[in-house]
Amino acid sequence: MGSRIVVNPVTRIEGHAKIILEIEDSGALKSGHMQVLEIRGFEKLLQGMELLKMPQMTARLCGVCPAAHHLVATAAIEQGMGVTPPPDAKVLRELLYAGHVLHSHALSNFVLTGPDILLGINAAADKRNVFNLLAIDPELSKSLLRIRSIGQRTVELVGGRGVHPVTAVPGGIASRPSAEKLELMAGWGLEATALLEKVIEVLKPKLDELDPLRQATQLPYHSLALSNNGVVDLLEGEWVAIDPDGHEERRFAGPGYGDNLIEHVMPGSYMKSVQLKNPGPKNFFVGPLARLNVNSKMTTPKAQAHLDAFRASGQPRLSAVDFISARLIEMLNCAERIGVIAGGEIGDGPLRVGIPAVKAGRHVGVIEAPRGILVHDYTTDDDGRIATVNLIVATQNNYDAIDSAVEGLARHYLSEGDDEQLLNGVEFAMRCFDPCLACATHTAGRMPMIVEMRRGRELVRTIRRGAAS
Amino acid sequence: MKARVSTDWLSGCSGCHVAMVDLHEKLLGLVEEVDFVRVPVLMDEKNYPRADVGVVEGAVRSDHDRVALEKMRASVDKLIAFGSCAVYGGPSGLGWLHEREGVMAAIYDGGPTNAGGERPDSDAPILEDSVVPIDEVVEVDAYLPGCPPHPYFIAAGLRAVLGVSDLELTAMSVCADCDRKMHKNQGAALRRGEVTAEKDSLCFLSQGVVCLGSVTLNRCQAPCPQSGVACFGCAGPSVDLITEPHLDLRNLIGRRLNMLTGISEDDVTRYFQEDAKTLYAYAVASPVIHGKPTVEMRAWAGDKPAVEGGT
Ligand code: SF4
Ligand code: SF4
Ligand code: SF4
Numbered sequence: 001m002g003s004r005i006v007v008n009p010v011t012r013i014e015g016h017a018k019i020i021l022e023i024e025d026s027g028a029l030k031s032g033h034m035q036v037l038e039i040r041g042f043e044k045l046l047q048g049m050e051l052l053k054m055p056q057m058t059a060r061l062c063g064v065c066p067a068a069h070h071l072v073a074t075a076a077i078e079q080g081m082g083v084t085p086p087p088d089a090k091v092l093r094e095l096l097y098a099g100h101v102l103h104s105h106a107l108s109n110f111v112l113t114g115p116d117i118l119l120g121i122n123a124a125a126d127k128r129n130v131f132n133l134l135a136i137d138p139e140l141s142k143s144l145l146r147i148r149s150i151g152q153r154t155v156e157l158v159g160g161r162g163v164h165p166v167t168a169v170p171g172g173i174a175s176r177p178s179a180e181k182l183e184l185m186a187g188w189g190l191e192a193t194a195l196l197e198k199v200i201e202v203l204k205p206k207l208d209e210l211d212p213l214r215q216a217t218q219l220p221y222h223s224l225a226l227s228n229n230g231v232v233d234l235l236e237g238e239w240v241a242i243d244p245d246g247h248e249e250r251r252f253a254g255p256g257y258g259d260n261l262i263e264h265v266m267p268g269s270y271m272k273s274v275q276l277k278n279p280g281p282k283n284f285f286v287g288p289l290a291r292l293n294v295n296s297k298m299t300t301p302k303a304q305a306h307l308d309a310f311r312a313s314g315q316p317r318l319s320a321v322d323f324i325s326a327r328l329i330e331m332l333n334c335a336e337r338i339g340v341i342a343g344g345e346i347g348d349g350p351l352r353v354g355i356p357a358v359k360a361g362r363h364v365g366v367i368e369a370p371r372g373i374l375v376h377d378y379t380t381d382d383d384g385r386i387a388t389v390n391l392i393v394a395t396q397n398n399y400d401a402i403d404s405a406v407e408g409l410a411r412h413y414l415s416e417g418d419d420e421q422l423l424n425g426v427e428f429a430m431r432c433f434d435p436c437l438a439c440a441t442h443t444a445g446r447m448p449m450i451v452e453m454r455r456g457r458e459l460v461r462t463i464r465r466g467a468a469s
Numbered sequence: 470m471k472a473r474v475s476t477d478w479l480s481g482c483s484g485c486h487v488a489m490v491d492l493h494e495k496l497l498g499l500v501e502e503v504d505f506v507r508v509p510v511l512m513d514e515k516n517y518p519r520a521d522v523g524v525v526e527g528a529v530r531s532d533h534d535r536v537a538l539e540k541m542r543a544s545v546d547k548l549i550a551f552g553s554c555a556v557y558g559g560p561s562g563l564g565w566l567h568e569r570e571g572v573m574a575a576i577y578d579g580g581p582t583n584a585g586g587e588r589p590d591s592d593a594p595i596l597e598d599s600v601v602p603i604d605e606v607v608e609v610d611a612y613l614p615g616c617p618p619h620p621y622f623i624a625a626g627l628r629a630v631l632g633v634s635d636l637e638l639t640a641m642s643v644c645a646d647c648d649r650k651m652h653k654n655q656g657a658a659l660r661r662g663e664v665t666a667e668k669d670s671l672c673f674l675s676q677g678v679v680c681l682g683s684v685t686l687n688r689c690q691a692p693c694p695q696s697g698v699a700c701f702g703c704a705g706p707s708v709d710l711i712t713e714p715h716l717d718l719r720n721l722i723g724r725r726l727n728m729l730t731g732i733s734e735d736d737v738t739r740y741f742q743e744d745a746k747t748l749y750a751y752a753v754a755s756p757v758i759h760g761k762p763t764v765e766m767r768a769w770a771g772d773k774p775a776v777e778g779g780t
Binding site for chain 1: 480481486487490574580581583589662663698
């Protein structure tokens with residue numbers, strides 16, 4: 001028998017969750033587990049809808065990474081129809097997406113996890129937030145927020161809207177930004193690149209200080225990511241898994257995921273976990289770190305230099321804390337690409353190709369969401385409406401890894417006997433993955449913070465921030 | 470004393486909260502004007518401290534949502550239903566059409582990767598039988614639809630509720646901010662399912678593409694038609710549809726399409742009924758829509774028996 005600690009709600013992540021720690025009689029940690037408390041059920045909600053409206057509709061799966069759903073839905077329909085969008089449409093989508101990933105990573109690293117990194121995990125709970133960061137270091141905070149704004153505004157100029165962009169359509173893109181807008185974005189790309197180089201310098205020593213936590217959250221797991229011939233490409237590539245020693249374990253094309261992955265329900269939770277199968281089950285993680293473990297090349301020089309340095313200090317990197325560094329490198333890549341694309345990669349060719357009438361069939365899209373591999377798989381009926389939907393989202397793919405990191409940090413902090421640190425330590429473990437539960441359960445939500453300590457099924461103690469339970 | 474603002478999120482996508490951060494530099498201005506005492510995405514405050522204004526995103530799907538909403542209501546003087554999910558159910562509200570077990574089966578059974586037959590155990594919060602907008606659970610003082618509302622309207626709405634400005638929130642439809650011209654274009658065919666059209670300066674309706682701009686409240690500044698995509702009504706119904714129960718989108722759009730192109734009104738009405746789930750997506754769970762005498766939403770798009778009075 002043991003006891004159980006619950007953290008509810010977990011704050012500063014995107015969604016509703018709580019954390020359960022199972023404790024042995026000896027006081028040692030038996031297991032750590034995140035529970036996801038909400039479900040909307042988009043698999044059902046989308047049934048019967050018009051296929052061609054999926055890019056706009058599925059954006060609503062998640063307000064933090066709507067552009068990922070918007071683009072993977074478009075890619076799925078194009079895959080099913082055998083349609084290739086024209087070059088200008090492709091590069092405009094890449095621009096939209098570079099803006100999006102910049103925004104999403106900035107939100108995670110700066111706004112959500114930033115207070116932990118910059119103010120310290122031990123800072124008082126009521127101080128560890130972006131408002132206080134603004135009060136303490138307005139200049140740095142404003143650079144951080146500016147980087148996110150540049151990303152999100154790029155999405156708005158190319159996608160029509162910041163949250164829930166709309167312009168990607170099967171066969172291409174609905175409109176081309178004006179010359180003035182492109183010029184503006186080209187300038188933003190350079191500005192964000194320069195800001196990021198400075199921010200990386202400031203954050204580096206802070207991240208080095210997290211070394212004990214890095215050691216406590218090592219994940220002996222496979223890395224799974226898309227690879228475009230060894231280049232990090234968020235929108236195109238084959239699935240590649242490498243094992244914890246860095247050897248390629250498998251490689252397959254997009255629609256083959258059903259032969260390689262298996263989903264299971266987890267205790268007390270609406271979110272399903274995913275493992276590799278055939279052979280399996282094997283645990284893996286996805287996301288920025290997996291992408292940089294699987295691939296060694298990036299499309300821009302500054303990001304490449306950082307990636308080379310990152311990979312030089314041991315490969316593959318397997319700690320949850322390394323996700324933060326990986327995100328910084330990808331952000332630099334996005335900022336550089338925004339400058340280059342808006343600065344002159346968009347021509348005046350056609351924006352759309354015609355598409356055939358929608359028939360019964362299967363449509364599978366796979367891209368890298370900011371948090372990792374994302375799959376939309378639709379089957380349609382004869383009238384072109386959605387018959388069934390399968391969605392596998394990044395945070396689900398990381399479920400086992402999140403639990404493992406939560407366990408790692410819980411073990412680390414339990415020995416110190418300070419509830420407040422324990423609470424934030426396990427929350428921090430989750431935040432490293434930037435778990436987006438809106439997506440993950442095709443829900444959303446409030447982040448809980450109860451840690452429940454349980455002995456078997458019996459609730460022994462609840463630690464809730466602020467109030468007694 | 471600065472006004473105190475507290476926010477929460479129920480069954481939604483967190484996009485409304487991100488839209489608040491999308492005030493960009495103006496957010497910093499707002500931070501100087503008001504005290505955010507609880508914002509779950511940004512702060513570690515887990516309780517419901519006393520506040521002047523509560524801002525709630527998302528619909529009510531589980532007992533967990535209901536309890537959170539009641540706590541929020543009890544802790545604030547004024548409550549804003551923030552975004553289409555809170556106001557009308559929004560995309561989350563599509564669950565109103567379906568039996569709970571059907572939703573669970575679609576998630577956990579079948580498909581290429583599900584182990585199948587598994588369900589979350591009783592430790593997970595209990596999903597309620599249906600999904601409802603927040604004003605079916607607590608009293609709401611102000612409504613700010615939009616999916617999400619444009620940051621301009623978020624700032625304006627907050628200021629109005631706080632009494633810092635008496636700025637009128639416009640009661641216009643999306644067309645008010647759209648530059649496309651509604652011209653007659655006899656002979657254009659009805660283009661079901663499509664969201665783009667050939668000409669950038671001409672109204673989508675004139676080109677046979679169903680655009681919901683004229684039947685949708687403007688809380689967005691018309692970004693979609695302005696960037697080449699027909700409006701799909703994410704901010705919910707326009708004021709005339711809200712106040713006049715006998716009016717419905719399908720008839721209004723049918724009449725306009727017929728006037729502009731000659732497309733038969735019946736074809737349009739049939740399209741709206743056959744594809745009701747797509748075309749009414751953002752407000753199906755609201756009595757404003759399913760309570761209309763001419764609308765049979767569950768018969769058109771659901772698998773639940775229609776019940777007198779709604780949920
Ligand atoms: S209204 Fe739209 S943006 Fe807001 S929570 Fe609902 S789906 Fe998300
Ligand atoms: S119906 Fe659509 S395209 Fe036409 S004016 Fe209104 S918003 Fe613009
Ligand atoms: S134009 Fe229509 S679909 Fe686009 S944001 Fe506005 S209400 Fe929503």
